[in-house]
Amino acid sequence: xxxxxxxxxxxxxxxxxxxxxxxxxxxxxxxxxxxxxxxxxxxxxxxxxxxxxxxxxxxxxxxxxxxxxxxxxxxxxxxxxxxxxxxxxxxxxxxxxxxxxxxxxxxxxxxxxxxxxxxxxxxxxxxxxxxxxxxxxxxxxxxxxxxxxxxxxxxxxxxxxxxxxxxxxxxx
Numbered sequence: 001x002x003x004x005x006x007x008x009x010x011x012x013x014x015x016x017x018x019x020x021x022x023x024x025x026x027x028x029x030x031x032x033x034x035x036x037x038x039x040x041x042x043x044x045x046x047x048x049x050x051x052x053x054x055x056x057x058x059x060x061x062x063x064x065x066x067x068x069x070x071x072x073x074x075x076x077x078x079x080x081x082x083x084x085x086x087x088x089x090x091x092x093x094x095x096x097x098x099x100x101x102x103x104x105x106x107x108x109x110x111x112x113x114x115x116x117x118x119x120x121x122x123x124x125x126x127x128x129x130x131x132x133x134x135x136x137x138x139x140x141x142x143x144x145x146x147x148x149x150x151x152x153x154x155x156x157x158x159x160x161x162x163x164x165x166x167x168x169x170x171x172x
Contacts, residue, residue, distance in 0.1 A: 003114065030134070038064060063113075063127070066115050070118055092115045124154070125158060136168060140169070
């Protein structure tokens with residue numbers, strides 16, 4: 001049973017029903033590839049554990065993604081000890097392997113680890129297309145009020161623009 005979603009019972013042949021259009025035609029979709037974006041937070045680790053439960057239940061494989069936000073580069077005068085892009089990517093890759101170790105994610109459940117640079121929600125949606133993901137399992141912190149207005153929500157943008165199903169995991 002899925003540890004991350006209490007009281008959810010799945011049948012022997014797991015299928016997900018998705019609404020295709022306004023006429024409410026239902027299309028059966030088999031889950032084979034699960035995309036899990038991570039920012040190395042505890043919330044993301046919880047979403048990964050949930051995705052691992054899904055992957056076991058659906059006999060699917062996980063693609064783990066981290067997006068490095070593109071930053072404006074300032075001269076060495078302002079930030080003399082700034083990391084180079086190569087050092088940042090290497091640190092992110094090490095972080096991905098650390099997350100896999102913490103959550104005990106390994107092959108055959110893990111299909112691929114990907115580190116990209118760009119705007120997070122755009123890269124998540126593009127990776128979902130590239131990897132032919134059937135579902136994205138993503139965490140949210142559940143910010144409200146001014147924090148949500150000013151900081152925005154990567155998760156919200158992914159839900160709006162994703163080319164596939166999205167499961168949002170909120171840890172209270």
